Amino acid sequence: MIVVREFDPRKDGVGVEEVERRCEVGPSGKLSLFTDLLGDPICRVRNSPAFLMLVAEMGEEIVGMIRGCIKTVTCGKKLSRNVKNHSSYNDLAKPVPVYTKAAYILGLRVSPSHRRMGIGLKLVHQMEDWFRQNGAEYSYIATENDNNASVNLFTDKCGYSKFRTPSILVNPVFAHRVPVSNRVAIIKLTPVRRRDSVPTAVLHHRVLPPGH
Secondary structure, eight states, X not given: OEEEEEOOTTTSHHHHHHHHHHTOBOTTSSBOOOOOOTTOTTTTTTTSSEEEEEEEEEXXXXXXXXXXXXXXXXXXXXXXXXXXXXXXXXHHTOEEXXXXXXXXXXXXXXXXXXXXXXXXXXXXXXXXXXXXXTTOOEEEEEEETTOHHHHHIIIIISOOEXXXXXXXXXXXXXXXXXXXXXXOOOOOOOHXXXXXXXXXXXXXXEEOOOOO
C-alpha cells in the first residue's frame, strides 16, 4: 500500500537521497542534470512564502517525492475603479497590477523500481489539493522535453497544457545553434548555479478547479 505524507526531515533524509540517486539517469538512458541538494531536500522551495514536500512510502521505504511552492505573482493590469480624490479621468483610469497565487511543482521523483504504479499521479493530486487549500489558482510544471512519461502524466492525466519550450544554454554557448533575440539577456552561470539548469525543458500549466 502506498502512503503519501509530509516529508519529515528527522527520518526521511536518507531515503530521499537514495531515490534522488536512483533517478540520476534520465528517461533516454543518458545522464540528466539535477540540483545538488547539499543535504537539504527542500532547498529549492524553502525560501518561498508557502511550500510543502510530500513523500510516497511503501512499507518503510520511500519510493517517491514531490515538492511544491506557492507565490504571489502579477498577471497583467487593469484600470483602477477607485474614484476617491481623483481630479481627472486619467486618475480614474490609472492601471494597477492584478495579483494571483501561482503554484509550482518541482522535483517529482519516483524510484525506477516502483514506476507505472500510479505513484506519480497520487503525489501530484495530493500536492494540487494543498495548492487549492492555500488559495492557488494556477499550477506550473517544467519537465525535460524528451521525458515522455512525465509529459504524458501532466498533459494526459492531470490536464496541464504546454505553453512554452525554453532553450537553456549550457557552456559552451557557441555549440548551440539557437537564434537569440536582442531583447534576451544571456547570463553566465557560475559552476554552482549551472547545476540547476536543464538543457531542454517544457513548461506546462493548469488552471486549478475548485476542490471536490
